[in-house]
Amino acid sequence: MGTALIYDEEMTKYKLLWIDRACKIEVPERLTVSHDALVKTGLADRCVAVPVREATDADILLVHSEEYLEGVKKTPYLTLEELKEFTLQYGDVYFHPNIYHCAKLAAGAALQLVDSVMTGKVRNGMALVRPPGHHSMRSAACGFCVFNNVAIAARYAKQKYGIKRVLIVDWDVHHGQGVQYCFEDDPSVLYFSWHRYEHQKFWPQLRDSDYDCVGKEKGAGFNVNVPWNKVGMKNSDYLSVFCHLLLPIAYEFSPDLVLVCAGFDSAIGDPEGEMRASPDIFAHLTHLLMNLAGGKLCAVLEGGYNLTSLHQSVCQTVQTLLGDPAPRPANLDGPCTSALESLHCVRAAHRQYWSCLKHAAELPSYDISTKRIKLPDSEEEEEEERQKTGEEEKSAEEEAWPEPPKRFSPPVSTALLLPEGVACPDGCQRFSSSDDPVLVNKLREKFLVASDDDLTTLCSLTALVEKMEKHEIGNGLALVRDVSMATVCVVQHAATAHRDRVLIVCVGDASVPRKGADDGKTLLVQFSNKESGEQKSKFHIPVCLHKGCSDVSGFTQAVLGLLLPLGYEYDPSLVLLARTPGSGLCDAAWQQLTGLLQGLAQGHTLVLMQEAEKACVGPTASSLLGVAAPPLGKLHAPLPEDVEALERLRLALQADWKLLRTTAPETGGEEH
Ligand code: X5A
Ligand code: ZN
Numbered sequence: 186m187g188t189a190l191i192y193d194e195e196m197t198k199y200k201l202l203w204i205d206r207a208c209k210i211e212v213p214e215r216l217t218v219s220h221d222a223l224v225k226t227g228l229a230d231r232c233v234a235v236p237v238r239e240a241t242d243a244d245i246l247l248v249h250s251e252e253y254l255e256g257v258k259k260t261p262y263l264t265l266e267e268l269k270e271f272t273l274q275y276g277d278v279y280f281h282p283n284i285y286h287c288a289k290l291a292a293g294a295a296l297q298l299v300d301s302v303m304t305g306k307v308r309n310g311m312a313l314v315r316p317p318g319h320h321s322m323r324s325a326a327c328g329f330c331v332f333n334n335v336a337i338a339a340r341y342a343k344q345k346y347g348i349k350r351v352l353i354v355d356w357d358v359h360h361g362q363g364v365q366y367c368f369e370d371d372p373s374v375l376y377f378s379w380h381r382y383e384h385q386k387f388w389p390q391l392r393d394s395d396y397d398c399v400g401k402e403k404g405a406g407f408n409v410n411v412p413w414n415k416v417g418m419k420n421s422d423y424l425s426v427f428c429h430l431l432l433p434i435a436y437e438f439s440p441d442l443v444l445v446c447a448g449f450d451s452a453i454g455d456p457e458g459e460m461r462a463s464p465d466i467f468a469h470l471t472h473l474l475m476n477l478a479g480g481k482l483c484a485v486l487e488g489g490y491n492l493t494s495l496h497q498s499v500c501q502t503v504q505t506l507l508g509d510p511a512p513r514p515a516n517l518d519g520p521c522t523s524a525l526e527s528l529h530c531v532r533a534a535h536r537q538y539w540s541c542l543k544h545a546a547e548l549p550s551y552d553i554s555t556k557r558i559k560l561p562d563s564e565e566e567e568e569e570e571r572q573k574t575g576e577e578e579k580s581a582e583e584e585a586w587p588e589p590p591k592r593f594s595p596p597v598s599t600a601l602l603l604p605e606g607v608a609c610p611d612g613c614q615r616f617s618s619s620d621d622p623v624l625v626n627k628l629r630e631k632f633l634v635a636s637d638d639d640l641t642t643l644c645s646l647t648a649l650v651e652k653m654e655k656h657e658i659g660n661g662l663a664l665v666r667d668v669s670m671a672t673v674c675v676v677q678h679a680a681t682a683h684r685d686r687v688l689i690v691c692v693g694d695a696s697v698p699r700k701g702a703d704d705g706k707t708l709l710v711q712f713s714n715k716e717s718g719e720q721k722s723k724f725h726i727p728v729c730l731h732k733g734c735s736d737v738s739g740f741t742q743a744v745l746g747l748l749l750p751l752g753y754e755y756d757p758s759l760v761l762l763a764r765t766p767g768s769g770l771c772d773a774a775w776q777q778l779t780g781l782l783q784g785l786a787q788g789h790t791l792v793l794m795q796e797a798e799k800a801c802v803g804p805t806a807s808s809l810l811g812v813a814a815p816p817l818g819k820l821h822a823p824l825p826e827d828v829e830a831l832e833r834l835r836l837a838l839q840a841d842w843k844l845l846r847t848t849a850p851e852t853g854g855e856e857h
Pocket of ligand 2: 448450488
């Protein structure tokens with residue numbers, strides 16, 4: 186099952202024909218540069234090329250009014266003066282004799298993508314389109330957008346395939362108000378957007394973009410706005426919002442399809458966004474969405490105006506859709522105060538709608554809305570304001586950033602170490618190594634209780650880890666007699682090798698000795714139902730769930746809000762995922778865990794399971810191979826005692842782990 190890439194050169198064939206400061210950045214090169222980069226890196230070749238089509242009138246009328254469509258239809262026949270005139274009724278947009286044709290192709294490309302994914306022709310895909318769509322409204326063009334490509338795609342998918350729930354993730358740096366207006370009273374489409382806002386100073390300067398616009402009537406709770414009130418947001422800010430807001434809500438919502446308004450003006454170097462997230466963050470944002478909806482994900486290009494950062498970000502996204510391991514995330518030094526203020530407010534505003542947020546902190550005593558500035562009443566006033574603050578054209582001081590390192594997938598994706606008689610699933614390599622007598626003797630000294638069989642296993646396990654270190658093998662699974670012994674063996678090996686940090690995730694009560702292990706070389710996160718009393722150290726984190734892992738909601742909450750942020754901040758070079766029998770975890774939740782952890786350590790995960798769990802080999806191998814985990818279904822409310830315990834743990838740990846923070850210090854938040 187592949188990845189669709191939809192592109193047609195025709196969409197480069199319109200441009201701005203007069204002078205307009207606001208529109209000059211929306212150029213045809215945005216598309217050619219992105220596509221060329223995909224070709225040059227060989228990524229385009231690995232995708233399934235799907236042709237565009239023109240959206241029909243009926244498609245367009247799913248979202249737009251007849252009057253508006255009729256108006257746009259006439260634009261190919263207008264003179265230059267008439268085009269300018271037509272353009273004037275809208276904000277920050279331009280028309281061209283060929284834009285109507287391109288707009289039909291852009292919307293049609295999104296529909297082709299939905300068709301390819303929904304029919305199972307491909308697993309996921311990306312459409313490179315111009316004009317973008319998310320600002321356009323029922324009867325108005327806006328912000329370079331003519332037809333609302335993604336909104337049309339959402340309605341089309343619901344209508345044609347009868348799906349119940351669509352998630353739209355808008356990571357463009359602008360608020361897609363067109364999408365919000367289209368679905369604000371509709372609980373079947375969950376719209377999430379983060380956007381540069383600056384207390385309503387930033388375009389499109391709408392009150393409707395603030396965190397307290399949560400949707401209307403039946404759709405209340407299904408519109409999630411994260412206003413960025415400062416520029417310069419970084420990887421940590423984006424990941425925090427994913428872990429503590431978007432993902433918990435998305436998993437509770439359980440979409441049948443994920444659409445992404447994939448604008449890359451939220452990346453570093455963009456003249457509009459002025460944010461500082463690196464292009465490789467889009468590998469992680471993409472990866473984190475790929476286990477929702479059984480992997481059915483359609484990304485449709487929106488903004489992105491720094492041509493370098495744009496093409497780098499597009500490549501990161503497509504390469505992740507193709508299944509290559511994500512790069513190690515860089516500079517995760519914790520979210521800034523302003524981001525935490527925003528996160529705090531959005532979580533509080535949505536507390537009443539989502540059970541995953543029921544125990545989120547209430548609205549802070551400072552209200553970021555009260556900082557909303559008085560908007561200038563006229564353009565003259567605006568000009569005056571600009572001169573006072575001296576913010577005229579300060580774009581010169583542009584920051585440089587390193588090119589994202591080349592990503593590659595190891596020659597062997599997944600290797601399995603299985604006892605004789607246990608079959609090796611398709612697509613995986615059965616791993617074997619001959620006993621190295623020197624190593625066997627060393628191991629025999631360390632593991633006095635080990636049988637000869639055990640020693641053979643530990644020997645192979647060591648060889649497997651070594652191949653992972655050399656990137657010859659991506660990830661692996663070993664079915665062993667004694668998970669605890671195998672865990673210790675791998676950790677000790679890793680400590681002596683070049684591996685810097687190992688994240689150990691234990692599901693169930695495998696005992697992992699921690700003597701002298703709190704030097705930061707390993708971080709142990711253990712899920713069980715054993716009350717373990719005090720938090721042991723920064724690097725040993727017992728997560729106690731009342732019903733163990735059998736309560737999927739509580740487990741998911743712990744994984745998204747605790748394990749992922751810890752894992753990202755720790756940034757291991759190897760993830761060791763150990764599971765003991767009787768953990769109570771269902772296959773789907775286990776596969777979600779395995780899939781999500783693949784975002785860490787460049788996908789280097791080693792799974793250790795007890796021999797008795799051989800029935801789980803198939804599902805685990807499939808997740809390790811990058812097949813999307815099955816959806817968990819709509820999640821019920823987790824046990825209140827679990828939520829409270831998790832919240833307490835998060836609070837206790839957030840002094841040490843900044844990515845666990847969800848609120849800003851109450852002193853107020855002027856500093857960045
Ligand atoms: C799609 C998109 C931005 C419009 C900015 C107008 N539009 N100032 O990124
Ligand atoms: Zn944008």
